[in-house]
Structures are given as C-alpha cells and as structure tokens.
Amino acid sequence: MSRQSVRDMNRSHKIYLDYAATTPVDPRVIDAMLPYFGQVFGNPSSVHRLGQQSEAALETARETVAQLLNCQPNEIVFTSCGTESDNLALRGVALAARRDRGAQHILISPVEHHAVSNTAAQLAELHGFEVELLPVDANGMVHPDEVAGRLRPNTAVVSVIYANNEIGTINPLAEIGEICAEHGVPFHTDAVQAAAYLEVDGEKQHVNLMSIGAHKFYGPKGVGALFIRQGTAILPIQTGGGQEFGLRAGTHNIPYIVGLAEAFRLAQQERVTRIERLQPLRDHLIGQVLEEIPHSRLTGHPTLRLPNHASFVFAGIDGNALLMMLDVEGFACSSGSACKTGDPEPSEVLTALGLSRAWALGSLRITLGEGTTADHVEELLRVLPRLVANLRKIH
Numbered sequence: 001m002s003r004q005s006v007r008d009m010n011r012s013h014k015i016y017l018d019y020a021a022t023t024p025v026d027p028r029v030i031d032a033m034l035p036y037f038g039q040v041f042g043n044p045s046s047v048h049r050l051g052q053q054s055e056a057a058l059e060t061a062r063e064t065v066a067q068l069l070n071c072q073p074n075e076i077v078f079t080s081c082g083t084e085s086d087n088l089a090l091r092g093v094a095l096a097a098r099r100d101r102g103a104q105h106i107l108i109s110p111v112e113h114h115a116v117s118n119t120a121a122q123l124a125e126l127h128g129f130e131v132e133l134l135p136v137d138a139n140g141m142v143h144p145d146e147v148a149g150r151l152r153p154n155t156a157v158v159s160v161i162y163a164n165n166e167i168g169t170i171n172p173l174a175e176i177g178e179i180c181a182e183h184g185v186p187f188h189t190d191a192v193q194a195a196a197y198l199e200v201d202g203e204k205q206h207v208n209l210m211s212i213g214a215h216k217f218y219g220p221k222g223v224g225a226l227f228i229r230q231g232t233a234i235l236p237i238q239t240g241g242g243q244e245f246g247l248r249a250g251t252h253n254i255p256y257i258v259g260l261a262e263a264f265r266l267a268q269q270e271r272v273t274r275i276e277r278l279q280p281l282r283d284h285l286i287g288q289v290l291e292e293i294p295h296s297r298l299t300g301h302p303t304l305r306l307p308n309h310a311s312f313v314f315a316g317i318d319g320n321a322l323l324m325m326l327d328v329e330g331f332a333c334s335s336g337s338a339c340k341t342g343d344p345e346p347s348e349v350l351t352a353l354g355l356s357r358a359w360a361l362g363s364l365r366i367t368l369g370e371g372t373t374a375d376h377v378e379e380l381l382r383v384l385p386r387l388v389a390n391l392r393k394i395h
C-alpha cells in the first residue's frame with residue numbers, strides 16, 4: 001500500500017456525499033423539537049391542558065405541512081417514515097378499491113423504491129392483485145402516454161416515483177396525474193427525494209396521494225407524512241385508536257412531527273438558494289467524471305434530475321469494492337439505494353434502464369448537500385479516476 005493511501009486511511013475527517021441516503025438534522029430543527037421531549041410531553045389525545053398543548057403543536061405542524069403541499073390540514077396523515085407513507089398509500093388504496101369496486105389491477109413504474117415495489121408484490125401475492133410495470137425510457141423516465149394506454153376500469157391505483165433516489169430522474173408528475181384524474185383512478189407518488197428540492201403541490205400536480213419523509217430534507221429519521229386528497233377511498237393499514245382520522249393508529253410522535261414540519265418549511269423556503277449552490281457543483285462533477293474516466297456513463301436524465309444528484313456506472317468494476325475504497329480514502333458515497341448494500345445482484349432500477357449486468361454492477365451515486373463544498377468535489381475528483389483504474393487492473 002502506498003504511503004499516500006496509508007496517510008489517507010489515517011485521515012480523521014470524512015467527506016459525506018450520500019445525502020440521498022439521509023441528511024443530518026438541521027440545528028434549527030433540533031431547537032424546534034426539543035421542548036416536546038420534556039416540557040410539553042402530554043398525549044395529544046388527552047383532555048387535560050398538557051395534552052392540549054401537544055395537540056396544538058400537532059395541529060400547527062399539520063397546517064404547516066398542508067400549506068407547503070397546497071392542501072387542507074385534514075388531508076395530511078403523519079406516519080413513522082417515508083416507507084410507511086408508501087405502504088399506507090398503496091395498500092390502503094388498493095384494498096379500498098378492491099372492497100368498493102372490485103378493482104384488481106395496480107400500475108407502477110419499474111423504478112420505484114422498494115417501499116412501493118415490495119408492497120405491490122405483497123398485494124399480488126397475498127391479495128391476488130395483478131401488478132403491471134410501466135415501461136421507462138433509457139433515462140428511467142415514465143411517459144404519460146404509456147400510463148394512458150394501460151389504465152383499465154379495474155385499475156385500483158397508479159404509483160410513479162416523483163424523483164428517483166438511485167438515478168435522480170424527475171418524472172412528469174402533473175401530466176401523469178392529469179391522465180389518472182381523467183380516468184378517475186387514484187394516483188400516488190413517492191416524493192420522498194423530491195420534497196427536498198422540487199415543487200410539491202398536490203393540487204397542481206393532480207395527485208391523490210403523495211409520500212414524504214423528514215430525514216431526506218434535514219429532519220429526523222423515523223417520521224413521514226402522506227397527503228391524501230379528500231374523497232380518496234383508503235383503508236387504514238395500522239388499526240387501533242382513532243388517531244390521524246382513523247387512518248394511522250398510535251400515539252403521535254410529537255417532537256418528530258414538529259421536526260418534520262420545521263425541516264420541510266426550511267427546505268421549501270430555502271429551496272432555490274440550495275439549488276443555485278448545489279446544481280453547478282453537480283454539473284461540474286458530472287462533466288469531469290465523464291471526461292476523465294473512460295467507459296463511464298451518467299445514469300438517469302442528464303438535465304431533468306435532482307439538483308444534488310450525480311449517478312454513474314463504470315464498465316467492468318464492482319461498485320461495492322469502489323465504495324469500500326472510497327470509504328478508505330475518506331469519502332462516504334453510495335451505489336444507489338442505501339437499502340441495497342451487500343446485495344450482489346445489479347439494481348433493478350439500473351437494469352430497467354436497459355443496462356447490462358457488467359455495467360449495472362459498477363454503479364456509484366454521489367449526492368451533495370448542505371455540508372458539501374467545492375473543495376469536497378475537487379478532492380473526490382482527484383481520487384476517483386485512480387480508484388476506478390486500479391479496480392479495472394484487478395479484474
């Protein structure tokens with residue numbers, strides 16, 4: 001091992017470039033949450049004053065989230081995470097559509113997060129739904145015409161991810177939503193990544209259901225929300241008390257709900273500033289990687305992508321080995337979805353783009369965020385070409 005890499009191994013600092021996996025909690029968000037762990041600890045369902053203080057915080061958070069999503073407070077359900085929001089949307093709507101109108105067809109994209117795709121798979125296995133996958137183009141984008149051609153009178157729900165976590169591609173949500181609305185089919189979108197940087201408007205984008213999760217936009221892990229348009233038939237998937245309009249039983253996690261609302265407010269308020277700073281860094285990174293590393297490709301759409309998101313494939317290397325080498329050099333990156341670590345199979349999202357196994361196994365996702373500086377990007381660019389070249393020599 002060279003002296004240089006030994007020195008790098010001893011580096012105490014880490015350069016975090018994995019903001020699509022999770023983000024640190026903004027100190028302003030922590031400040032907003034703190035009173036609700038101790039001073040104001042009442043159960044919002046209690047009648048007494050302590051309970052009512054918690055209830056007030058809950059309803060203020062609900063109003064904030066509703067305003068940001070351009071909907072009514074009674075259209076917001078708080079959940080324990082983005083995954084739960086996706087589960088409630090898909091399972092809750094599919095089972096209601098089955099009960100009310102015998103629906104048995106589910107239409108999703110092949111580039112959904114596992115929170116959607118595995119829920120759809122279980123609905124097929126246990127409840128007899130037929131799950132149809134929409135085609136995507138080579139950038140991983142769903143085209144509205146493809147949705148129109150596949151809707152059936154018995155379609156229970158359509159689910160298309162807003163902005164993809166692995167490849168960053170942004171889908172034409174409003175157009176897809178309009179088609180679903182014309183046919184009276186409920187449309188769900190997983191906006192867990194998108195909510196950090198994109199416009200999220202339940203009304204304009206013609207969605208019936210939209211999932212968000214706080215830890216992708218500098219809020220705490222373990223809290224999410226689901227927008228459910230008034231009039232959308234949905235059944236609870238967690239039963240118990242009557243919390244959250246009877247759709248999500250369980251005593252509210254008030255500090256986390258307050259944290260989600262504050263983080264979401266800050267993300268949307270500072271959206272443009274954050275984009276203006278990160279997008280040029282992202283574009284520089286993408287340009288340099290493609291120029292300096294032979295047999296490299298960008299995955300996802302070249303322009304209609306998350307402003308902090310750069311994802312690549314390098315032919316003939318093992319993406320997990322690259323991640324480990326980057327880690328030794330002090331960089332925290334990802335191969336795509338954080339949930340896939342240790343999985344030797346190529347990502348389903350990458351194979352849906354038409355990439356061969358040899359390309360898809362060599363994936364790298366670099367996602368920038370509030371802590372990222374231009375220097376961090378330069379430091380990465382100094383080591384990445386060498387690491388990829390070294391890995392290719394091993395093969």
Ligand SMILES: *Cc1c(COP(=O)(O)O)cnc(C)c1O
Pocket residue numbers: 020021080081082083084086113115161163164165190191192193213214215216222223224
């Ligand atoms: C992170 C993520 C989820 C899951 O959210 P959790 O809050 O971690 O459960 C779902 N969908 C997408 C697109 C994500 O990026």
